[in-house]
Amino acid sequence: MRRLDVDVAHSSDRALLLRLDNREREAHTALLLVKSMGKTFALREVLLIAALDPRAAIHAYDLKGTGDLSALGELAHRYRSGEDDEDIEYAIAALRELREELRRRAKVIRGLPRDVCPENKVTPELASKKSLGLHPIVIGVDECQVWFEHPVYGDEFEAICTDLVKRGPALGMVLCLATQRPDAKSLPTGISANASTRFCLKVMGQTENDMVLGTSKYKQGIRATMFAWADKGIGYFVGEGADARIVSTVYIDAPAADVIAQRARAARVAAGTLTGHALGEAPDSSATVTANLLEDIAAVVGPNEERVWSETVAVRLAELRPEVYGGWNAKSVAAALEPYGIDTSQVWGTDPTTGKGANRKGIRRVDVAERIAHRNRRREAS
Numbered sequence: 065m066r067r068l069d070v071d072v073a074h075s076s077d078r079a080l081l082l083r084l085d086n087r088e089r090e091a092h093t094a095l096l097l098v099k100s101m102g103k104t105f106a107l108r109e110v111l112l113i114a115a116l117d118p119r120a121a122i123h124a125y126d127l128k129g130t131g132d133l134s135a136l137g138e139l140a141h142r143y144r145s146g147e148d149d150e151d152i153e154y155a156i157a158a159l160r161e162l163r164e165e166l167r168r169r170a171k172v173i174r175g176l177p178r179d180v181c182p183e184n185k186v187t188p189e190l191a192s193k194k195s196l197g198l199h200p201i202v203i204g205v206d207e208c209q210v211w212f213e214h215p216v217y218g219d220e221f222e223a224i225c226t227d228l229v230k231r232g233p234a235l236g237m238v239l240c241l242a243t244q245r246p247d248a249k250s251l252p253t254g255i256s257a258n259a260s261t262r263f264c265l266k267v268m269g270q271t272e273n274d275m276v277l278g279t280s281k282y283k284q285g286i287r288a289t290m291f292a293w294a295d296k297g298i299g300y301f302v303g304e305g306a307d308a309r310i311v312s313t314v315y316i317d318a319p320a321a322d323v324i325a326q327r328a329r330a331a332r333v334a335a336g337t338l339t340g341h342a343l344g345e346a347p348d349s350s351a352t353v354t355a356n357l358l359e360d361i362a363a364v365v366g367p368n369e370e371r372v373w374s375e376t377v378a379v380r381l382a383e384l385r386p387e388v389y390g391g392w393n394a395k396s397v398a399a400a401l402e403p404y405g406i407d408t409s410q411v412w413g414t415d416p417t418t419g420k421g422a423n424r425k426g427i428r429r430v431d432v433a434e435r436i437a438h439r440n441r442r443r444e445a446s
């Protein structure tokens with residue numbers, strides 16, 4: 065992307081505003097783009113910039129299904145175009161992998177000595193150490209509302225994306241979401257509120273403006289309503305802790321995108337980092353697609369059990385679906401429920417081996433039931 069004001073920070077296809085190696089705070093962030101004015105071009109540009117770093121694993125989703133991101137498919141770790149059932153199942157399986165990856169990375173970071181990792185986050189040096197597996201992961205989703213409004217998986221997409229937006233940046237994982245309908249249904253507030261980088265092309269009114277750029281931005285004079293219809297690719301860019309700037313994307317049409325993608329692919333071949341989709345591999349959906357954590361918990365916690373220890377839930381889940389929950393413990397349950405806004409707290413229970421009562425971390429059945437009801441209401445509404 066190109067700044068329009070004097071100190072333009074652009075030109076080579078790498079030295080652009082969004083850098084992926086944490087040298088700038090703008091690096092690991094979510095991005096929101098809006099409305100038939102160059103949104104897909106902008107998202108494609110961001111992904112191409114990321115792709116030119118051969119360490120970066122690219123996940124590209126074009127939910128419109130027109131193949132706008134097909135250039136990225138040549139090098140992407142995960143890629144899908146379309147919104148049919150099999151496309152959605154591919155995506156949910158890939159996102160579950162990312163949820164696991166978030167956990168793995170958090171553990172790796174926690175385990176590193178202070179002098180190697182003083183800030184408890186991925187640095188360019190750490191991202192380059194192949195053995196740690198902390199390379200940048202950049203996920204781009206065009207027309208993301210399709211995921212969040214999905215009648216079956218909408219809730220889970222929301223939970224995982226919220227987790228990615230909140231914890232991803234420190235762990236080297238960037239989620240870039242693009243939508244032309246920035247309302248709370250298309251873009252859940254847990255996600256929009258936590259997005260730290262925003263890009264808003266022309267919009268029609270104050271509500272959409274503030275949905276993308278942040279509360280009160282219109283009142284403060286940051287108004288993407290002022291752009292003309294001819295201002296393709298021009299929008300307000302708001303980075304974390306920085307003043308809003310008017311920037312323009314670089315015009316990269318589909319043939320130009322192919323040329324850049326071929327270069328990015330060649331760099332990956334040379335570096336030995338071509339993986340996943342680019343090698344003809346898909347995420348393993350066999351074990352995970354049928355699993356739905358909330359419903360599985362509801363199935364293993366009886367209606368008369370008001371509160372249950374997390375460790376008990378973990379054991380029962382593993383019995384239900386060993387291929388999905390095998391090896392889970394109380395902490396796994398807490399981490400998996402956190403993105404749904406369900407906390408584990410001290411609950412009274414009885415140890416089945418000793419028969420003694422004690423307070424341990426656990427869940428309240430009502431919290432899980434309420435979350436399922438919330439999702440069902442959404443399914444009915446869609």
Ligand SMILES: Nc1ncnc2c1ncn2[C@@H]1O[C@H](COP(=O)(O)OP(=O)(O)OP(=O)(O)O)[C@@H](O)[C@H]1O
Nearest residue numbers: 099100101102103104105106244296297313314315
């Ligand atoms: N930086 C740019 N400079 C000049 N023209 C641009 C730029 N970016 C996009 N355009 C033009 O705007 C058109 C629409 O762009 P794009 O397909 O990205 O829109 P969109 O917002 O995704 O719309 P839709 O949702 O309808 O696909 C492109 O075909 C291109 O001609």
